[in-house]
Amino acid sequence: MTLDLTISRLGLQGDGIADTADGPVYVPFTLPGEEVRAEPRKAGRAVPIEVVKASPSRAEPPCPHFGSCGGCELQHADPVLYGEFKRSIVVEALRRQGIETEVSPLVPCAPETRRRLAITAFRAGTKLLLGFFEAHSDRIVPIGPCPVAEPAIVAALPALEKLSAILLDRKKPLKLLVTRTETGLDVFASDAGKLPDDKRQQAIAHALKSDFARLTVDGEIFAMRRPPIVTFGGLRVTLPPGGFLQAVESAEEAMAELVTTHLTKAKRVADLFSGSGTFALRLAKKAKVHAVEAEAPALAALDKAWREAEGLKPVTTERRDLFRRPIITKDLKPYDGLVFDPPRAGAEGVAAELAKSNVKRVAAVSCNPQTLARDLKLLLDGGYRLVSVTPIDQFLWSHHVEAVALLEKGG
Numbered sequence: 001m002t003l004d005l006t007i008s009r010l011g012l013q014g015d016g017i018a019d020t021a022d023g024p025v026y027v028p029f030t031l032p033g034e035e036v037r038a039e040p041r042k043a044g045r046a047v048p049i050e051v052v053k054a055s056p057s058r059a060e061p062p063c064p065h066f067g068s069c070g071g072c073e074l075q076h077a078d079p080v081l082y083g084e085f086k087r088s089i090v091v092e093a094l095r096r097q098g099i100e101t102e103v104s105p106l107v108p109c110a111p112e113t114r115r116r117l118a119i120t121a122f123r124a125g126t127k128l129l130l131g132f133f134e135a136h137s138d139r140i141v142p143i144g145p146c147p148v149a150e151p152a153i154v155a156a157l158p159a160l161e162k163l164s165a166i167l168l169d170r171k172k173p174l175k176l177l178v179t180r181t182e183t184g185l186d187v188f189a190s191d192a193g194k195l196p197d198d199k200r201q202q203a204i205a206h207a208l209k210s211d212f213a214r215l216t217v218d219g220e221i222f223a224m225r226r227p228p229i230v231t232f233g234g235l236r237v238t239l240p241p242g243g244f245l246q247a248v249e250s251a252e253e254a255m256a257e258l259v260t261t262h263l264t265k266a267k268r269v270a271d272l273f274s275g276s277g278t279f280a281l282r283l284a285k286k287a288k289v290h291a292v293e294a295e296a297p298a299l300a301a302l303d304k305a306w307r308e309a310e311g312l313k314p315v316t317t318e319r320r321d322l323f324r325r326p327i328i329t330k331d332l333k334p335y336d337g338l339v340f341d342p343p344r345a346g347a348e349g350v351a352a353e354l355a356k357s358n359v360k361r362v363a364a365v366s367c368n369p370q371t372l373a374r375d376l377k378l379l380l381d382g383g384y385r386l387v388s389v390t391p392i393d394q395f396l397w398s399h400h401v402e403a404v405a406l407l408e409k410g411g
């Protein structure tokens with residue numbers, strides 16, 4: 001059986017949606033205004049078989065794996081529609097919270113700029129597959145010349161495949177988090193299982209031969225030719241194994257530019273969910289900074305970077321679970337600037353305390369527009385004013401969008 005559908009809009013995950021008498025039907029890889037023939041699947045989903053009438057905004061996908069590989073959802077949309085779609089995710093999330101405000105155009109992300117990739121390896125029969133998970137399934141689609149990743153990562157795929165052949169447990173897929181740093185590739189492997197000594201030695205020899213900056217396996221550093229260095233505003237940081245890093249350098253710079261410009265006059269700044277100091281180190285060029293974060297290795301990396309840098313204002317660090325113990329309003333008194341950049345769950349507890357504070361300038365950085373909007377509502381109800389909201393593209397051709405909201409309180 002097939003369905004003839006007219007797509008009316010894009011859903012939050014980037015699928016086309018046909019509004020039918022039986023409810024919405026989600027059809028991936030289709031665009032508003034298109035007429036498509038599709039095969040129905042479970043739960044209001046359908047797979048497109050033919051685009052009968054294409055949208056003028058349809059573009060030729062640059063990657064041959066597009067449609068099967070789970071990494072990209074929107075290569076078939078031209079840049080104008082794509083940019084407006086991502087911006088609209090932020091607009092709609094705010095609107096659902098009753099926040100009507102100007103939202104800037106999307107800050108774009110160029111192809112071949114992703115410096116960090118999460119890759120999965122497993123064996124199918126005698127073959128080793130290295131790839132991404134297929135959309136909506138547990139099948140792995142082999143990666144080839146991925147147009148999203150930096151060329152240095154693509155060039156290393158054969159070496160990563162060899163490494164996987166050494167480390168792969170027969171039962172479990174192997175996970176590789178691969179980061180291009182200033183000093184080479186940082187490879188963080190997990191789920192290798194218990195390795196016999198000869199495999200260990202082979203993995204170490206292979207990492208050295210491949211000139212990886214570092215190889216970490218299930219939390220243990222196997223080999224380090226050079227510390228993997230990233231720079232935040234020109235300040236050198238040794239990335240902790242598996243530690244958080246913004247996936248695209250230019251997206252990080254766009255976020256940091258908005259945050260540091262907004263907080264430029266602040267004398268004392270709190271950086272909540274600081275990671276290894278993406279914002280804290282840049283801000284310390286002008287202000288005293290207190291960085292708060294749950295992961296001790298991230299704070300240690302930040303502290304070391306600050307000690308090794310010259311001319312920075314004091315930076316203090318605090319290890320703290322900000323979900324369980326948000327900083328309370330009273331403790332926010334010393335600060336005239338604050339940035340928070342939580343994981344996808346957002347920072348509801350932090351926002352509730354911050355809302356009651358008098359911190360003059362606040363920057364909210366987020367990878368989830370829904371939780372950002374919820375947290376902003378708390379701040380607006382507490383007397384903050386929105387200065388700007390800027391969506392930033394970091395995960396090119398996916399439905400994910402980052403945003404930076406800048407707020408003020410007082411005169």
Ligand SMILES: C[S@@+](CC[C@H](N)C(=O)[O-])C[C@H]1O[C@@H](n2cnc3c(N)ncnc32)[C@H](O)[C@@H]1O
Pocket residue numbers: 244245246273274275276277278279292293294295298320321322323324341342343367
């Ligand atoms: C989106 S990352 C941002 C990190 C940093 N601002 C950056 O741009 O690189 C979120 C950070 O929140 C930290 N985190 C996650 N849960 C946390 C919690 N409950 N309390 C404090 N920090 C947490 C993570 O370790 C991570 O460093």
